[in-house]
Amino acid sequence: MKLKILEFDKILSTNLKAKELAKKEISPWTVVLAKKQIAGYGRKGENWFSPLGGLYFSIILPKSKIEDLQTLTILAAFVIAKALKENFSLEPLIKLPNDVLLNGKKVAGILTENVIGCEVKLSIMGIGLNTNIEKFPKDLANIATSLKIELGKKVDNKKILSQIIEGLKEQLVTISQ
């Protein structure tokens, strides 16, 4: 199935953009993709290093029960880990709640955000996956890694993106049944 992807060369944060778009009746599963983020963030507003080469995207989630979105967030780490294992024979470790590690270093992070008024207004899921990042600054070099560093070769960002989205769609169908 064809994915609806809105691609940006650079953006403050894909989660911010997705929240802005989700307020405007945009179809669920639309993906906001950025080549780089200027102010990418993770949980508790912590900075997410987002230079060119990495895979940064946010998904506008369909209106679902908040319990299902919670389960989906946890399953997202498994979907990412599965993609890394099957494509590259890597041995990812899932650090709950929402990080994926390779050789003890962070390779991916997930942040689901809901906006709630008198009802759940919108839900989005942001994923940062360190794919083709050549190297990390000193303060991150010991705690973060990329697929490029681990494999010594470039990977196909778009292919991984569609595998993750398809995986998440399947999971949400299963859990909401």
Next chain:
Amino acid sequence: MIKNQSMDFKLKIGNKEYDIKILEIGEEIKIKVGEKEFIFGKEAKEKASPLQMFLPKRDFTKKEIKASLAGIVSEIFVQKGNFLKKGQKIFIISAMKMENEVLSDFEGKIKEIFVKKEQKVKAGETLLILE
């Protein structure tokens, strides 16, 4: 069909043991794990949901903002005395691996804020009240 059939067993995961009871009642299957009860029938029901959601009914006579889910107040964007617009971002409640922006359903001047940053809140707890 055999009705009300039940099965008890213990399941050990890691070092923890769980008491499991499976009951078949008519067309429904009830699985009890410790105190939690899961019912599978035509419609899957879960009695003790891991995330309790509370969506307050609109009551315009009482201008209160309540927590719609349990979690930790990780950000407070307003102060006592501020004038709140409808749809304005008031809190972030971090819960269950998600960050939840809480918007105001009302407008008015904030009379009192009952929570502090990093405070745990229950679903349904009053977070602030307007004049």
